[in-house]
Amino acid sequence: MDVKDFDYDLPEELIAQDPLEDRSSSRLMVLDKKTGDIEHKIFRDVVDYLQPGDCLVLNNTKVIPARLFGVKEGTEAKIEILLLKRKENDIWETLVKPGKKCKPGVKISFGEGLLTGEVLEVVEDGNRLIQFHYDGIFEEILDQLGQMPLPPYITHQLKDKNRYQTVYAKYDGSAAAPTAGLHFTPELLQQIRDMGIDIAEVTLHVGLGTFRPVKVDTIEEHHMHSEFYRIEQSEADKINRAKANGHRVVAVGTTSTRTLESAAEEDGTLREKSGWTDIFIYPGYKFKVIDALITNFHLPQSTLVMLVSALAGREHILAAYKKAVEEKYRFFSFGDAMLIK
Structure with a gap:
């Protein structure tokens, strides 16, 4: 399948x-x-398309202010770092700019020494493993020094960091927001609960693979980066109950979708599970769990356009996107939404 088919x-x-x-x-x-x-x-009209007994599935990951600006100790050269994956012992896999200045052994200072990091090694894709040193609580220091890692097509920082966060975000770990969830308010979620619709939560920490362009010509050759996910038994039970009773599972976002489809047994049932997923969903994929999807409008030729095409068919998606352009819908992370039912 040609990547250009999804342009x-x-x-x-x-x-x-x-x-x-x-x-x-x-x-x-x-x-x-x-x-x-x-x-x-x-x-907010989404409630008209949900029915009692359905299960709405949210990704409760929380975006961390993962973009840090520091200086190389000794030369004061400016270094920008993006935290990607937490390893053990305060070691993180990071994206570093400019990479050529950050060979193993280089030390970087952030916030006039409030946080320091040492480059340990270069790993896949030129990412660096960096060990951080600090006094106090890492998350609090990050909140003080870090910026939200907004997508490359957003040209300025937000006045309010929380607007790149869902109202139900709980667990720190994402380098990007699960943006389909940005449309929900506490009041709308309560209205949905009051209608007799179950709300289940899963966690998938969104990595930078979300923004990576597909660099191969045929999509079958593209390799997804792995992301950590977790489903608790109480939430799996809600989803299993909806399926067993003939109701729909409505995923909020491609990240919730990828979590459910990664964790499901062959018969579509779920149990408590956590791990790393690099699932790549494109046309031809047979969905095991989800019946409907709430999502935003995605980048041309992206893995996310391929995922929604797997659910609704490439022709339907491309026709819908053409219509969205004609009707001047707003696109991408802060844009408008689509319900595929």
Whole structure:
């Protein structure tokens, strides 16, 4: 399958640079995956498409302010670091710019020495393993010194860090937000619960692989980076119950989808599980768990466009995206939403 089969034309002005003041007032395109029929709604209208007994699945990961700016000890050269994966003993796998200045043994100082790091080794893709040293609590220092690692197509920092965080974010660990969840407010989630819809939570810490372009011509050759996920038994039970009773599992976001599909048994049932997943979902994939998906509009030729095409069919997705461009929907992380039902 050719990567170019998942391309579409997107005018740059449709890339949303800021989140809306009211999260749930984004637009919502509703796409019927069987017929390709499209409806135009407001996000809070999503309740009209949920039924008692359905299970809505959220990814409760929390974005850490993972972008750090420091200086190389000895030369004061500016170094930018992005935290990717926490290892043991305060060692992190990181993306470093400029990499050529950061050979093993190099020491970097952040916040005038509040945090220091030593480059241990170069690993896959030129990433660096860095050991950090500090006094106090790492997360508090990070909150003080770090910036939110916004996607490359967002051109400025946010006034309010929390707008790149879902209202239900719980567990620190992501380098990017599960952006489909940014549309929910506490009030909307309560309304959904009051309708008799179960809400289950899973955790997948989103890595930078989310933004990596597909660099091969045929998608079968693309390798996804692994991300850590966890499902607790209480949440697996909610999802299993909905399936067993003939109700739908509605995933919020591609990260929730990848978690469920990674963890499921062949018969679609789930149990408590954690681990690393590099699942790559593209057309031809047979979904084991999810029936419907709430998601944003994704980058051309990206693995996420391939995932939604696996659920709704490439032709339906590309037609829907063409319509979204015509109707001037807002695209990407801070953009509008789509419900594939």
